[in-house]
Amino acid sequence: MHPAGYDRLQSQVIPGYGSLARLAVALLSSSPQAQIEGSSVLVAGCGTGAELLEAVAQRPDWRLTALDPSDEMLQASRDRLGEGVPIRWHQDTVEGFVAADAEAGGYAGALSVLVLQSLPDDGSKLAYLSALAQCLQLGAQLVLVDLMRSSLTSLEPQLDAAWDRFQRASGLDLTRDQLASEGLHPIGLARLTSLVNAAGFGDPARVFQALGFEGFLLQKRG
Numbered sequence: 001m002h003p004a005g006y007d008r009l010q011s012q013v014i015p016g017y018g019s020l021a022r023l024a025v026a027l028l029s030s031s032p033q034a035q036i037e038g039s040s041v042l043v044a045g046c047g048t049g050a051e052l053l054e055a056v057a058q059r060p061d062w063r064l065t066a067l068d069p070s071d072e073m074l075q076a077s078r079d080r081l082g083e084g085v086p087i088r089w090h091q092d093t094v095e096g097f098v099a100a101d102a103e104a105g106g107y108a109g110a111l112s113v114l115v116l117q118s119l120p121d122d123g124s125k126l127a128y129l130s131a132l133a134q135c136l137q138l139g140a141q142l143v144l145v146d147l148m149r150s151s152l153t154s155l156e157p158q159l160d161a162a163w164d165r166f167q168r169a170s171g172l173d174l175t176r177d178q179l180a181s182e183g184l185h186p187i188g189l190a191r192l193t194s195l196v197n198a199a200g201f202g203d204p205a206r207v208f209q210a211l212g213f214e215g216f217l218l219q220k221r222g
């Protein structure tokens with residue numbers, strides 16, 4: 001994915017994208033561990049920096065680490081945040097970050113917005129979630145936002161059509177199949193539950209949904 005035009009495209013595809021990062025940060029900021037002044041927080045797959053910008057605005061006391069394996073995305077994020085914002089930047093996946101740094105644990109919270117959906121369910125999703133769990137303190141929360149496969153099978157045709165209409169009304173002309181060719185690998189709630197449990201989290205608590213885009217709170221089990 002290229003950063004040029006990324007934010008506009010996301011807002012054409014994702015209902016509520018303009019307030020997604022604000023909501024994700026507000027949710028994590030209210031968690032028992034990350035609400036503490038000066039907490040360390042990990043932003044996984046920071047992309048063009050939407051969550052970082054919000055985190056700095058809402059919680060200037062947080063000690064932020066930003067990860068993204070894409071040089072272009074990380075640079076776009078750094079340019080957007082500007083100089084003088086004390087963020088630890090790493091061009092890496094979460095899996096690579098954990099493997100390279102024995103000190104990677106101890107975070108009071110983490111954000112993963114629209115990242116898991118791009119990883120195939122061939123062990124890659126589990127490796128990503130396990131690495132996130134390793135980064136967190138016991139009881140700390142991960143805010144996970146992702147495109148999910150619908151469990152409302154009887155409503156699926158209507159939801160698909162509504163999503164197509166939403167995109168067209170937003171000025172975009174991509175079908176769900178074309179978007180699928182962008183390398184998205186959505187899973188259903190049962191599969192997500194089994195993956196996050198295997199990774200070391202409790203059951204996902206859904207806190208919001210806009211068509212297929214769902215937000216969950218996950219807590220690292222003790």
Ligand SMILES: C[S@@+](CC[C@H](N)C(=O)[O-])C[C@H]1O[C@@H](n2cnc3c(N)ncnc32)[C@H](O)[C@@H]1O
Binds near residue numbers: 045
């Ligand atoms: C769709 S973008 C989302 C960016 C941002 N979170 C947002 O909501 O706009 C997904 C980002 O995740 C990054 N990514 C992909 N695999 C990753 C991994 N294993 N660990 C961390 N980041 C990853 C990609 O490089 C990309 O920048």
